[in-house]
Amino acid sequence: MPELRRLRPQPDDRIAFFQGFLKRPKEVGSILPSSRFLERRIIRGAELTRAKTIVELGPGTGGITRAILRAAQPDARVLVIEINERFAEVLKRMHDPRLIVHQGDASDIAGALAVHGLGAPDVILSGIPFSTMQRQTGREILYSVHDALQDGGIFIAYQVRDRVASLGRELFGRARVQTEILNVPPMRVYCWRKGEPRPESKRRRHRLIRRGRPTPRA
Numbered sequence: 001m002p003e004l005r006r007l008r009p010q011p012d013d014r015i016a017f018f019q020g021f022l023k024r025p026k027e028v029g030s031i032l033p034s035s036r037f038l039e040r041r042i043i044r045g046a047e048l049t050r051a052k053t054i055v056e057l058g059p060g061t062g063g064i065t066r067a068i069l070r071a072a073q074p075d076a077r078v079l080v081i082e083i084n085e086r087f088a089e090v091l092k093r094m095h096d097p098r099l100i101v102h103q104g105d106a107s108d109i110a111g112a113l114a115v116h117g118l119g120a121p122d123v124i125l126s127g128i129p130f131s132t133m134q135r136q137t138g139r140e141i142l143y144s145v146h147d148a149l150q151d152g153g154i155f156i157a158y159q160v161r162d163r164v165a166s167l168g169r170e171l172f173g174r175a176r177v178q179t180e181i182l183n184v185p186p187m188r189v190y191c192w193r194k195g196e197p198r199p200e201s202k203r204r205r206h207r208l209i210r211r212g213r214p215t216p217r218a
C-alpha cells in the first residue's frame with residue numbers, strides 16, 4: 001500500500017504551485033490548487049470505485065491526484081499527464097504503485113497510454129484551463145479525450161468559465177453542471193458520459209431555432 005505521508009499535500013507543493021502560476025499564468029490558470037470541497041465533488045461524480053484505468057489531465061502538484069488515489073481500487077492504474085516539468089517532478093514524489101506520471105501534452109492522450117501500455121480509460125478528469133488557451137488548442141485536447149475514452153466512460157472538467165462546455169458540446173453533447181462555491185475561485189464541474197448525447201435545454205433549442213441552426217436531440 002502507498003505510504004500515507006506521501007499521499008498528504010506538503011507545504012512545499014503549494015509554493016511550487018504558486019511559483020508555477022507566476023511563470024506560466026495562462027497555462028496554470030489558477031493561483032491556488034483546488035480545495036478539498038472541490039476535490040470531493042469531483043470524486044463523487046467520477047464513479048472511481050468501478051474504474052480500472054483513470055487518466056487525469058493537468059494534475060498540477062497533485063491535490064486531485066491524491067483524492068483519486070484515495071478513492072481508486074487497489075488494482076486501478078492512474079495515469080496523470082502534466083505539461084509542466086516542475087509539477088511533474090513534484091508528482092513523482094508520491095510513490096504510489098498505481099500512479100504513472102507522464103510529462104507531456106494532454107492533446108496526445110493516446111500516445112501517453114501507448115507509452116505506458118494502458119488501454120482505453122474508464123474515466124478522464126481534467127483541470128486544464130480551457131478558457132485561457134486558444135480555442136483550437138482546447139478543441140484538440142477535447143478530441144484527444146473523446147478518442148481515448150471508452151464508450152460509456154466519464155469525462156469530468158472543472159473550470160471557472162464555460163468555454164469547455166461549448167467546445168465539449170460539439171463532441172459529447174450537453175454537460176451536466178454543478179458549481180462548487182467553496183473553492184477560490186468558485187468552480188463549475190462539467191460531466192459527460194461518452195455515447196450519451198443529452199438533448200439541448202428548451203431555452204437553448206429556442207435560441208438555435210431563432211438563429212436557424214439545427215437543434216440536436218438525444
Ligand SMILES: C[S@@+](CC[C@H](N)C(=O)[O-])C[C@H]1O[C@@H](n2cnc3c(N)ncnc32)[C@H](O)[C@@H]1O
Nearest residue numbers: 028030033034058059060082083084105106127
Ligand atoms: C488549474 S491547474 C489544476 C491543478 C490541479 N489539478 C488542481 O486542481 O489543483 C491546471 C494545470 O493544467 C496544466 N496544463 C495546462 N495545459 C496543459 C496541457 N496541454 N497538457 C497537460 N497539462 C496542462 C498546468 O500546468 C496546470 O498544472
